[in-house]
Each structure stands twice: as C-alpha cells, then as structure tokens.
Amino acid sequence: MAMAGLQKPTEPYTYSAAPRPVNHRKFGKFSEPAYLYSGPMNIMYDPRVIRGNTYALQVNPFLWQEEAAAAAAKRKKKKRKRPPEKKRPETPEPVFGRKHIVLQTDKYLEELSDKIPEATAETQTDPFMDRPLTPLYIPQKTGLDVATQIEEGDLFHFDIEVEPILEVLVGKTLEQALMEVLEEEELAAMHAHQEHFEQIRNAELVAVQRMEAAEIRKLEEKERRIAQEKQRLIHEKIAKEKLAAQTFSRGYLSVIFDNVFRKLRQSGHFYDPVEREVKNSIEIYNQKHVEAERRKAEYLAEKRKKAEEEARLKAEAEAKAQVVREKKVKLLATMIENGTVSEEEREKLLEDLEENKRLLQEVSKDAVKLDALLYDRLMEQGTITEEMVEEIEAAEKARIETERKGKILRSILERSLIREKDKNKLMAEIEENEENAEILNDEAAVNVLLFDMLLEQEYITQETVAETEKLVAEEEAKAKAERERKGRILLSLLERGVAQEKDKKRMLKKIKKDEERASILKDVPALNALLFDMMLEKGSITQEMVAETEALFEAAEKAKAEKEHKGKLLHSLLERNLAKETDKAQLLAEIKEDKKRASILKDETALNALLFDMLLAKKLITPAMVGATEEMWAAAKAKVEWERKSKLLRSMLERNVIKETDSAPLLAQIKEDKQHANTLTDETALDALLFDMLSEKQLITPATIAATEEFWAAEKVKAEREHKGKLLQSMLERTLVKETDKDQLLAEIKEDKKHANILKDETALNALLFDMLLEKKHITPEMVAATEELLAPPPEPPQEPPPPPPGYMT
Incomplete structure (x- = not known):
C-alpha cells in the first residue's frame, strides 16, 4: 500500500563509512599509553629506545609510566573538591497502627494505570528490485577437433584384461570382509569382557557402599550415645x-514456716471447727478409749507377727526333723528286712519304753517318731553302727541309680533312639x-549293664541321656500331679x-488281697489314685461328679486368688498411708465382737x-485408690518385663545373634514416629520396643530367646x-580341708564313668569336689560362711558429702 507524496527510488540504497585506525584498549592488563598512537614520533625522542653504551647500567624504559601516574595523582589533588550534595531528608516512620500511602501533589491529577498506552501507525517502505542471475561462464573454444577410428580388439581384450582386476577386487573384498568379521568378534569379546x-x-x-553405610551407622550410633551421655x-x-537449691530452701524456710504457723496457731487463726466442737461437746474418755484400742490392736498385730515367725521357724525345724526321722x-x-536287726530286739526296746510312760505317750501316737526313737536307742546300744548305715545308704543309692538307668533305657527304647539290631547285638554279648x-x-541289673555298654560304645551320648532324663522327670511330675x-x-x-x-473300703480290700498291688499301700497318693480309677470304672464315681468337683476346685482357687489380691491391696494402701491403721483396728474390733465371724479370724x-x-x-478406701495401686503394680511389672527384654536384646547384640544392620532401620523408624517421642528418653523402654518390633519381623524367635536364657543359665x-x-582352693590353702580327703574323692570321681567328661573341665571338677566334701561333712556351712567373708572385697571407703551450695546458711 503506497502513501501519497513519496517517489519511487531509482537506485538501491547503500552506505559506506570512511576508513579509520583502530584505537588501543583503554583498560586491560596489557594496555599501552595513548600518546604512542597519537601520530608519528621521532625515534630520537622515543623513550623506548635505549641510548649509550649497552654495557652500562640499563634503565627500565617503562619507569615513565609510574612517573606519569604520580603526576596525574598530584594534579587530581590540586583540583578543587566538589562540595557534597545535601541529602534530602527522608519521611519519618509512621506511628504504630498506621502506614504511609503514595499521593499525587501535582496541580492536575493524572490517571495512573499499570497498562502502557499503545497506538497503531502505518508506513510504506521503498521496493527493491532483485538482482538478475549471473550468466553461466563458458570459456571460449580453442584448437581443432580431430577424430580417429578404433576397431574392436585393437586396444585390449576386456575378458582377459579384466581378470586380474576382478581377482584383486574380489580378494580385497573377501579380505576386508574377513577383517570386519574378526573385528566384530573382537569387539564382541571386548564388550563381554567389559560387561x-x-x-x-x-x-x-x-560391598564398599554397604561397608561405608555400616561405618556411618556405627558412627551415628556412637555420636548418639555420646550425645545421650552428655544429655x-x-x-x-x-x-x-x-x-541443692531445694535442700537450701527447705533448711532456710523450715524455721520460718514453723515459727509463723506456730504463732498463728497459738493466736487462734487456725483451728478445726469439728475438732473444736468434739473437744467441747464429747468427753475426753472417747479419745482415750480409741487410742487404747489402737494401741491394743498394734500390740496384738505385733504379737501375732512374732507368733507366726516362731511358728514358721518351728515348722521348718519340725520338717527337717521329720525328714531325718523318715530316713x-x-x-x-531295711535292717529288719535284711536281718541286721531282729524283731526280738525291737520288741525288747518297746518293753523298755513302756517303763517310761511319759516318753511312750509322746511317741505312741506317731509311728514315725516311735521307729526313729527305736533307731536312736539301737545306735546307742551299738546294735546299729555307722558302717552299717553307710553300707545301707550306698545300697540305696545304687538302687536309685539302677532305677534311674532303667527308666532312661526304657524311654530311649520307646523313642527308638537306638536300633533294635544294636540292642540285640549287645544283649548277645x-x-x-x-x-x-x-x-x-x-x-534291672541287665538293664544297667546294657545302659553302660551303650554309653561306653557311644550308641548314646551324655546329651541324649540328659535329655531323656529330663523327659522322664517331666513325665513323672505329670503322673504325680495327676495322682494328686x-x-x-x-x-x-x-x-x-x-x-x-x-x-x-470294698475297693481297698480288693487291693490288699492282690499281691501285685500290695506295695502300693505304702504310697498314699498312688493308693488314692488307684481307688479313684477303680471306683470310676465300677460306676461309684461318674464323670459328672468329677467335672462338678473340678469346677468347685476352680471356683475355690479363684476365690482364694481374689482374697489374696485384696490382702495385697490392703497392705499396699496401709504402707503408703492411703488407709489408716486406726480404721483397720476399729473394723477388726467389730469383727471380733460379731460371733458369726469368729471363725474367720484364724x-x-x-x-x-x-x-x-x-x-x-465405708468409703475409707475409694476405687480410685485401688485403681492407682493396680496401675502402680502393672507399671512395676511392665518395668520388670522391659528390663528383661532389654537384657535379652543387649545379650543378642553382643553375641551377634542380631545384626546392627537389622536394628538400625527400626531405630530410625522409632525416632521418626512422634508417638514414641517419650520412649526415646527411657533407654530400657526403647530397648523393649525395639525387641517387640524385631519379634514382629521374626528376627527374634522363641528359639532365640530360649537359647539366650540357656546361655544365661550356663553363665x-x-x-x-x-x-x-575359689572357696575350695582357699580352704585347702588354710588347711581347713585335707588333701587326702580331696584325693580320695578325686579317685572316686575317676572310677565313676558318669563323670568321665567332667575330668576335662577343671572348674566343674572343683565344684563337684566341693559338693561331695560338703555332702560328706568334711566342709561345714560355718566354714563356707567364714571363707566367703574372707574372700569378700573390702568395703568402699565412705565418700565425703558434697559441699553446700553457695550462700548456704548453717
């Protein structure tokens, strides 16, 4: 679109500038002075040219640069300094609660907008004509064209001449192809080697990263432990x-509090209105009566406690005496059965006892006491000697050992731990x-011999024997519990x-008539169990009766457990002064006055x-007190369980049963969880939580726990x-134990095949010697107590009390 008044140009528009020299760089590391390029310079005056003898002291030709810089600095100093501009004062800060806003102060207001004003305008440019294409250059032809005729076969024969060329081409092609194939195979081998x-x-x-991670975790754990210790x-x-501050303040304020409250109490500011009314309206006799009852209850409780302690000690002594009497x-x-002591001697001793009526009355009611007294009299008369007793005890021990080996052998045969042909082979031998x-x-003797041969020829091991003995003991315990x-x-x-x-009674008569069951009459639990089975078989006892009785037993056990629980709660409340002894004594007096409850006092x-x-x-104890007590017990129980789990976890980590790599991620997870923020401060609770998480992930199994507990037991x-x-060594050094006694027992241990493995372990051997010396009374409990006291470490010296805090007033 053309605009009016513009003429079309006849020639294209061009522009060219006059040539000019390039100035030097004003700034830079290698810049040169400007006067060098201002115009031509006479070489006689050029300072860069060195004049005179070249062997004389040379002057640096560039020192004029430093002189020029110094002169320029002097000229700048001489110039008048421009006076500094006055700084326009700023607007003061707004007061609190207000802010500055921008206002227009011009005479005429103008509209402010973020959008920039725009306008559209048009223009027409001059057209340019395209330059025509440059014509193709064709050089001028020179010389004359000449032609000749060549017949077929004049120059060369194609089939003959092309054969060497083809051989070269095909050979080179095959050679290049073979080289490429070899190169590809070599590259494939190189790639395989590289992979x-x-x-x-x-x-x-x-592996390096794993080791680095392990080291980092160890370092983090170390830093955590250090930080924890610092904390x-x-x-x-x-x-x-x-x-220290509390002690100081308590010591300082105790006197002030006592004095102030004593003066206020004396002046009558503090008083109990109920107490004042009781003092004024009720006789003092009631107070004395309650106090007397309380003291009486305390006296009776103390007396009952002493009586219970005496009864316990008496029962223990009686139990020990009963064991000796039964022995x-x-x-x-045994001696009467063996004929060592005749029935005539026993009858004669009984006749002698009839003369002492008082003694006879004491022992006639108890057959065990009577036989024990007869035994003592026979010992005094010399009818029974120590050698006879030792011989019978040795025979009894041999019988017990025979029974033990027989039970173990029967259990091994029942569980098929040895092959039948091995057993038959040994029986044939x-x-x-x-x-x-x-x-x-x-x-029984054949079983003992067979057991010893199996153990000697290693058909069974000591571990198998120990395991079988444990199973037999468990079975006997179950059978005993069932009989009871x-x-x-x-x-x-x-x-x-x-x-x-x-x-x-009818069933008992049948048992007495049966000779095979005659021996069971001496064992009361076994006799009762046999009577039970026979009456159950005959229908005298039914399964419904048994179930009802067991339900009664269970209810009685629950009631007993509930009573014991209430008793524990009462003792705990009394110890912590949440329940008053006076209230207990008053209720105890009420129970004693009630004849219906007289039997419960026992x-x-x-x-x-x-x-x-x-x-x-009576609301002297509230459910809240009971709940708090049970929560306290539960917390104590939980704490014990936490300590057990913490001990288990640390033992497993020390023995590498659990790896640090397994516990570290769980520990980080606990730290990230906000729910366990309080647990991080309690190391025992943290270990218990980590133990539970490892158990959930089956990194800790019941077998692992059992192995750890067995390790503790072994330790x-x-x-x-x-x-x-140590005790035995100390006694031997102090000649409390004779070396001859020790050597005698050592010879017995060596002869006993049961203790063959123990001879290799010196610690176990010394412990066995100690037990045997204690059993044979070569060592007494008094000697053991004295030796332990001698070996005990000396007590630590008392530590000096810490110094009082600054400003403490004594």
Missing part, C-alpha cells in the same frame, strides 16, 4: 543443682560273657458324701479380704562353679 568387569566393579562398589550428664547436673525309719525297716551269668535273671488331682477329687467326693465310704487371707471389703463399703552355672572352686 564382566563392570559387574565385578558394581559388586565391589555395592544425661546435663540432666544429672540440673538435678543436683535443683536438689531313720527307712534304715530301720552280655549273654555270651560268663561273668554275667549271675545277673541274667535280674532284669485324683486323690483330691476322691477326698472331696467322700467329704461331701457324693461318693460312699463303703465303696472305698484365716489371715480371708480376714484381710473382709477388712478390705468393709473399708471399701550362672559357670559363675557358681568358679565361686565353689
């Missing part, structure tokens, strides 16, 4: 400072040996009249449960053996 190298390098890199020391320091009765019965002809008819259960049910049924006494557990219920009914046994070894 193998990279795999090895990556594996090594992963603990800070807390301990703060606690000490608080304690004497067994020895006497026993039968072929003429020395064993006497014991072939004795099954049946006996309890039978006695309960007879007491309640559910089972008839005549049925029991049962301390039921009495405490009744007192608890009465205190709770405890080891420590006990070491302690016994």
